[in-house]
Amino acid sequence: MQPGGRRFDPCTLPLKTEHGAPLRNSLPSLQRLYERYGEQAVESQLSALERHGSAVDDPNLWLEAALAGGFKFMPIEHVHRCPCGSTETTLLARFVFWNLLGIRECDRCRLLFVSPRLTQEAMRSVFAEHYFDYADLKVWGERRRAVFADVLQLLKSRGVVKVFDVGAAFGHFVKYAQERGLQAAGSDISAKAVNVGREKLGVDLYTGALADLSLPEESVDAVVSLDTFYYVADPRADLEAMRRLVKPGGVIVLRLRNSLWSRLLARVAGFRTINRSALPAPHLWGFTPQSISHLLEVSGWRVEECQPGAYSISAFGPVQSAAIAFNRFARRGWRGAPILTRSFNVVATRVK
Numbered sequence: 001m002q003p004g005g006r007r008f009d010p011c012t013l014p015l016k017t018e019h020g021a022p023l024r025n026s027l028p029s030l031q032r033l034y035e036r037y038g039e040q041a042v043e044s045q046l047s048a049l050e051r052h053g054s055a056v057d058d059p060n061l062w063l064e065a066a067l068a069g070g071f072k073f074m075p076i077e078h079v080h081r082c083p084c085g086s087t088e089t090t091l092l093a094r095f096v097f098w099n100l101l102g103i104r105e106c107d108r109c110r111l112l113f114v115s116p117r118l119t120q121e122a123m124r125s126v127f128a129e130h131y132f133d134y135a136d137l138k139v140w141g142e143r144r145r146a147v148f149a150d151v152l153q154l155l156k157s158r159g160v161v162k163v164f165d166v167g168a169a170f171g172h173f174v175k176y177a178q179e180r181g182l183q184a185a186g187s188d189i190s191a192k193a194v195n196v197g198r199e200k201l202g203v204d205l206y207t208g209a210l211a212d213l214s215l216p217e218e219s220v221d222a223v224v225s226l227d228t229f230y231y232v233a234d235p236r237a238d239l240e241a242m243r244r245l246v247k248p249g250g251v252i253v254l255r256l257r258n259s260l261w262s263r264l265l266a267r268v269a270g271f272r273t274i275n276r277s278a279l280p281a282p283h284l285w286g287f288t289p290q291s292i293s294h295l296l297e298v299s300g301w302r303v304e305e306c307q308p309g310a311y312s313i314s315a316f317g318p319v320q321s322a323a324i325a326f327n328r329f330a331r332r333g334w335r336g337a338p339i340l341t342r343s344f345n346v347v348a349t350r351v352k
């Protein structure tokens, strides 16, 4: 994100300064910054800070990060409440992703989340310009076959006939499920991905956020969301939209990155630096089996099971397959054994 950028330890920098007085008067290190980065660069970032400064909670650290990372100001916002309802949260780490962001942890449910974070509009432009690799359509689908097989098995074992994929990208899982006898459709916020998927894969895809699509309520047996749920701005609203879409007793399957290690990483010295994040950018939420289970339970779902998730195909395939087989074996013998794999699937049913 910022090649050649210096590492900073936020703990060694001055704490939050008071807004109100002219901003530059409250920044003690301007002369040093002039000498290091040149007057023009400092003044340019200072004027951005003065324009947008009300959202910046630590102007000193922000200015250091902006100069080291050379980022242009992307608008940010703060999240004051965990989706579980708690407002008691702790700042674990800071990092740069188009701006100076932070990782917080909910003191009640241990969910990790990004705050401050990029605004929804800024996230959309990041995704539109940088996320999807359109040149690699076939590989995108092929390498995820083991992931799809797991999810399909979870659906078929519960008698699912009709499934909807939220955040379907090009629709590879939709096609995979169709080819194996399910009725399947999906949606994605990227119109570009949806158009490519319709044209190249011939699948049934809708453009937009699920809540905005006005799909018939209680019309599918299951809703799945594979490696996308940590991008949504408001997880409670999305879970509610999914709940409306499935029939009573219907199923949700979420595949999520496991943030078990991220919490540890966010707390060790190496990750209290602004150049690296303990969460993969641009994730907004870091879930563990425990924190997503809590969120599902308070959102009208009953959690049935969590399982270590298969990996996409990579050079480490055999090692990863062995790791996942071992973790699954251990959990058969001991139900409380933690899920250690990089991703996991959680299955829940609609209770009301």
Ligand SMILES: [Zn+2]
Pocket: 082, 083, 084, 085, 086, 106, 107, 108, 109, 110, 111
């Ligand atoms: Zn919480």
